[in-house]
Amino acid sequence: MRSGAVAAVLVLVGRPAAALDCFAFVSSPSTLASSPAAARGTTLPVTLATVLRTQPGCVYGLSPDAMAQVTPAETDFASLALVLAERVHAPSATNPRSLFARRGSGPVESLFRESCTDLFVADRSEFYAHGDSQTRLPVVDRVHPAGAAPPPSCGAGRTVLRFQPLPEGAAAPGLSRAPTAHTLPTDRAREVLDAGASYAVYAGRDGAEAAVLVGRITGGDPLTALRRAFATPADPNHPWFRARWTPRSGAFRFAPRELPEDALAELRTAADAGALWLADVPSGDAPPRVHGALRLDDDGVQVPDAVVSRALSGRYGRASNTLVPTLDEWDSVRRGLEVCVTDRYTPTPLEAPSFVPPGARCARLSAVAAPVALASVAGTGARAGQETAPRGLCFQRRMRALSVGGAEPSTALREECRTLPSAAGDPEGAAPLVVAMVGDGIAPQGASEGLYLCLDNDCRALDDETSRTLWRAGALELRQAGSAEAARGPQGVALLRALVLDPARHWVPVGLQLGGGATDPLRPWRSLDHDEHDVFAFVRGRSALSFRFAASPTAAAVWNVPDATTVLTDALPVVGGVRGAPAAPPSSALVVLVSREDRCPRGSAAGVRAEVPPDPDGLLVDQTFHAFLALYRDDTQPYECLARASFRVRESRALAPARWLHVGLLGDVQLAAFFTAPASLGALLPVGYAHARLPWGFGLDATVSLASAVSFEHAQVTRAGVGFTLGAGWGPLSVAPRLVSVGLMLHLTAGTADDEPWFSPYLALDLSTLVDLAGGR
Amino acid sequence: MRAPGALAVGWVLACRATVPAGVSPEGEPLAPSAVAVGDAGASAEAVRALERRCRQGLQEETVREAMAALDRVRLALGAVCDLVPVDDDPLHWRFACRSDALFDPGRYDFRAEATAACDALPGQGRGVNRWVCAGAILRGLTATAARGGTLEVAVIGHVDHVQIARFDTCPEVRGALSFDPSPAWVPVTPGADADDATREAANRELSWCRAGNVSRQLRCGMALAQAGRAPSAGGDPCAGVPAPSELLVTSVGAGTRWLDRHTQSACSPSPSGAAPGDCAEARRVDVLVRYAPATQSVGSRCTFPAGDSAGALACLQQCLEDRAARRLSVTSQGVALYRRCATAREGSPEAGWFQSVAGLAGPCREVDPVLVERVLGL
Known part of the structure; x- marks a missing residue:
């Protein structure tokens, strides 16, 4: 601008209140420069449009300590600053707000760029x-x-x-x-x-x-605190969510913990606005399925029932309705889900889409939620106290002996304890399932408050004395819950699982002879023919050791998980005489072992299985044997006998009018020595007989027998014909029952000689028994 | 027992009467589980607060008034101070002042040039300390009832290695700010046989005294403006004036930290006749001022009803987009000058610092030393 115009401009715009010696205003000074406060100042404001003139004899600088002369000229703040910066400092390093000047040794004066x-x-x-x-x-x-x-x-x-x-x-x-x-x-x-x-x-x-x-x-979308958190790789040491147990809801919740405060507030509100969704982790090319809006309350994020049910259903099928997830299964749920936030908030609440839309940001729960841990379950809520965490559960188990009245516990007690897992992935969580019997005892270790025993979803508080005995069969779960009702909810946590069987109901004999009474489909053993109440009849040649197994669908589903090494099937194989084990299909978890002894077979399962079991059809009449319902874990461990059934071999052509009396046709051939004159040795063939069983191997017999003997003195046939005998027999039950007998025979058709006796005491030896002892028929 | 005549028939029947098949004993139906439904519904108020905080930095009127106040403060302080925004936060500033223009070498009482007329106080024609005037102007910023808020101030004094001939440990400044350092400071008196270590210690203590004196004047100006009183003539101008309620001020004596952290090239050659010392740039007083408007007063451009979660989020998003579009830097949301006290730090600040805090009641707060060191390049 020419100097001639300067004066005119100054008149038009007005002069600054303070006249600085080294800065002359030409045009557009700051309005603040005209204020009274500026009148006595040593500094004045300018705008970027202010035109000023540097003065000869003055030095200028960006700092009062570094000034230099510049050529007097019309300039402005930015232009003068750039000249000074290029001369004194690097221009890129400065963003000046003040310019300083001094004439000679006079006071420092300055201009500052007005803050506007x-x-x-x-x-x-x-x-x-x-x-x-x-x-x-x-x-x-x-x-x-x-x-x-x-x-x-x-x-x-x-x-x-x-x-x-x-x-x-x-x-x-x-x-x-x-x-x-x-x-x-x-x-x-x-x-x-x-x-x-x-x-x-x-x-x-x-x-x-x-x-x-x-x-x-x-430009571009800014990130809100929550969206920034979604966009940032998750820090495993500071997960957003921690799984915790909430007694109030009786559910597992993923509670937000270490999100920044801003993001946490946004998370809560976005959940309320329907802008957060819970979706499947993507697999394949299809967009992940959305499970609806994420629900977040004071306790945290609740996984929808449907998601929990789906996860359980995939593993347990229909039986999942009566199960709750274990810690590992909760963790599996966690790994299968992600949290998504909409790409843009809208002023109206959002409807959850069916699939995750493009633009939405998602974070996998496996990355932003800590693994499920029992410590976080037990350390909060109502059970904060002295002993807050349950430590384990012991089963006081007894083998059962089957009888017509049910299953009687044996006297030998075996306690089996399980330590509760403390987190997902703990080895305790993968321990083999305990198989217990109805009536077995339960002993909790540690705190029992808030714990419930559920048998096929029939739940009782663990600190209730009635729960200390397993009251029914089914899949047992030790659940954590705030109430019995909550314990039956689908969102609880199962800390332990076990199978509870009732062998009197679940171990079903299908090849044995029925007694005369009415059949009871729920008590199949009660209907069997038997001698004593705990010894069942095994009719030689007619009965078969064939058994089936029946349990609740839940119990079967709990055992038959995809990665199970053994399976529960309806068939119970009688094992023995086999070496080795097939790689596939998996072996039956429950088997039947047959033994002459009433003790559970000892030794490894492989060893027991290699032994040939006794053949009941090869046993002598009145001999006993035992069948054991046994649990198979693997070949290195012994079979675990759960129940025992005892049998006594019975003739095939006999009836039992009473438990102690057998009536039959065509009994065993006996070698008989008759002691009255003429003493003779012969054979007796009972055409019909009645046998009364006495203790210790004794018995009483009454028969109609065909007899024939040879006299020792004259070597002639004697006593040939039909006779009626009454006798008492004995034999060691385990080896040769009915081995010998003594009695008196009434000869009804006594041959032709006049000296044939009417009565003959005799001593008889059972030839069938001897044949069996010699190796069988 | 049956009749004997039936034996044969019974026998035949008995031979055929085996159990045909097992019957499942499980007949009872399984009950489906109950469904637990949790409560949902978090308040949108927290997000509203976030939006208010977001808009706090976008409040044109607030920012404009704050900037206008700054310009007035700069006018009041004169040519000796430059002003730089902190992290481009329009409500966070740093006054960088050459202490040679305020104090004589080795002294903490203000030079005569530090006094000027002030139109922010009654009796404006009378000369008052420039920092008193600055305090009065800043008080006007918080005085608006609709805006309110607080001022957070940190005054950091620096020295170089000027040899001190006299130093009385500024008892009146320490008394005004209730600063009682431990161990006690040792005066240096003319003629006394003070060793170099004592003089050097006094030099560092001088940095706090200068910062404390600036703090005292700022507090004084705010208190006078709050009370609507003119400064008393002679003596302490703020005698009998209650401390301002909306000011949190920390006085920091940083000793030679600035000089220690900078190379010699940062120091201009000393002109002839300049005060003896190593570096004029290192003899300085930095004043960090952060204005925190009351969040409640920050209005929203959105008009959704309270508790409307979707509306609150949309408003927050809109504010963030506005801020992103107009932001001055990535940190334009502002950096807090003060933080919640980690420990009781009174008298035991950063190593080599003297520090005292005075001001707001409530939870303990302290200047963030990391921020101070970063902003000042310490």
Whole structure:
């Protein structure tokens, strides 16, 4: 500007209240410079549009300690600052707000850039930088365009904005004279910037090259605290959620813990607004399925019942309705889910989509939620106290002896304890299932408050004395819950599982002879023919050792999980005489062992299985043997006998009018010695007989027998014909029952000789027994 | 027992009467589980607060008034101080002042040039300390009932290695700010046989005294403005004036930390006649000021009813987008000058620092030394 015009301009705009010696205002001074406070000041404000003139004899600088002479000229704040920066400092390092000057040794005086210039892009007063609502592109508008009212302030009407692209992470120089990609000149109202780019914003006097940095603009969507958390790789040491037990809800909840406070507040509100969803972890190309809006209450995130049920159903089928997940299964649920947040919040609540839409941000629960752990379950809520965590559960087990009245426990007690898992993945959680019997005892270790024993979803509190005896059969779960009702909910946690059997009902004989009474389908052993109440009849040649197994669907499902090494089937194989084990299919978990002894076979399962079991059809009449319902774990462990049934071999052609009396046809052939004259040796063939069993191997017999003997004296046939005998017999039961007998025979048809006796005492030896002892028939 | 005549028939029947098949004893139906449904419904108020906090930095009026107040403070302080925003936060500033323009070498009482007329106080024609005037102007920022808020101030004094001939441990400043360092400071008196270590210690203590004196004047100005009183003539201008309720101020004596952290090239050559010492740039007083408007007063552009979660989130998103579009830097949300006290730090600040805190009641708060060191390049 020519000097002649300066005076006119000064008159028009008014002089600053304070006249600084080294700075002369030419045009557009700050309004603040005219304030009374500036009158006595040693510094004055300017705008970026203020034109000033440097004075001869003065030195100038960006700091009062480093000044230099400049050529007197009309200039402005940015231009003078750039000259000084290039002369004294690096221009990129400075973003000056003050310029200093001094004449000789006089006092320091300064100009400072009025703070409103810092607000060019941070305030709507002169410029409005924002995202366009339609295009979402960053735009910058002049709030007071040329010619509009009210007029701009802070020199904005004579200030040009320049937008320099700013690479990510790069620092913007404080001063610039470089050409820029975008410019908002004084005669234009809007400049549209590129999407996604960042810009350094420079402001300078219209017509001047130099400009100062007044801000930055970044396009694109900003990240809210929650979306930023979603976009950041999860830190496994600081998971967002921790699984915890809430007695109030009786459910496992993933409670938000270590999210930043902002993100946590946003998480809660987004959940309320339906903007958070729970979805499957993606698999394949299809978008993950959404399980609905994520529900978040004071206790944390609740996994929908359907998700829990689906996870259990995939493993247990229909039986899952009566089960709750274990810690490992909860962890499996956790690993299969992710939390998603909508790409953009809307003013109205969102409906959860069926599938995760593009743009949504998701975080897998496996990454943002800590693994399920019992410590976090037990350490909170109502059971915070002295002993808050259950430690284990002991089963006081007894083998059962089957009888017509049921299953009687043996006297030998075996205690089997299980330590409860403390976290998902604990070895305790993968321990083999205990198989117990109805009536076995339960002894908790540690705290029992809040624990429930559930048998096929029939739950009782563990600290209730009635729960200390297994009251029914089924799949047993030790559940943690706030109440019995909550214990039956699908969202509880099963700390331990076991199988409870009732052998009197579940071990079903299918090849044995029925007694005369009515059959009871629920008590199959009660219907069997038997001698004593705990010795069942095995009719030689007619009975078969064939058994079936029946249990509740839940119990079977709990055992027959996909990775089970043994299976529960309805068939119970009688094992023995086999070496080795098939690799597939899996062996039956329950088997029947047959033994002459009433003790459970000892030794490894492989060894026991290799032995040939006794053949009941090869046993002598009245001999006994035992069948054991046994649990097979693996070949290295012994069979675990759960129940025993005892049998006595019975003739095939006999009836039992009473438990102690057998009546039959065609009894065993006996070698008989008759002691009355003529003494003779012969054979007796009972055509019909009645045998009364006495203790210790004794018995009484009454027969109608065919007899024939040879006299010792005359070597002639004697006693040939039919006779009636009464006798008493004995034999060692385990080896040769009915071995010998003594008695008296009434000869009804006594041959032809007159000296044939009517009565003959005799001593008889059972030839069938001898044949059996000699190796069988 | 049956009749004998039936034996044969019975026998035949008995031979055929075996159990044909097992019958499952399980007949009872299994009950499905009950369904537990939890309660949902978190308050959207927290998100509203987030939005208010977001808009706190976008409050054009607040920012504009704050900036206007800053310009007035700069006018009041004169040419000796430069002003730099902290982290581009429009409500967080740093006044960088050359202490040579405020204090004579080795002294903590203000030079005569530090006094000027102030129109922010009654009796504006009378000269008052420039920092008293600055305090009065800043008080006007928080005085607006609709805006309220607090001022957080940290005054950091620096020295270089000027040899001190006299130092009285600024008892009146320490008394005003209730600063009782331990171990007690040792005065240096002319003619006394003070060793170099004592003089060096006094030099470092001088940095706190200068910072404390600036703090005292700032508090004084705010208190006077709050009370609507003119400063008393002579003596302590703030005598009898209650401390301002909305100011938290910390005085830090950083000793020679600035000089120690900078190379010699940061120091301009000493002109002839300058005060003896190593570096004029290192003799400085930095004043960090952060204005925290009351969050409750920050309005929202959204008009959704209270408790409307979706509306609250949309408003927060809108504010964040506005802020992102207009942000000055990635940290334009602002960096807190104060933090909740980790421990009781009174008298035991960062190593080599002297520090005292005065101001707001409530939970213990302390200047964030990390921020201070970063902003000042210490």
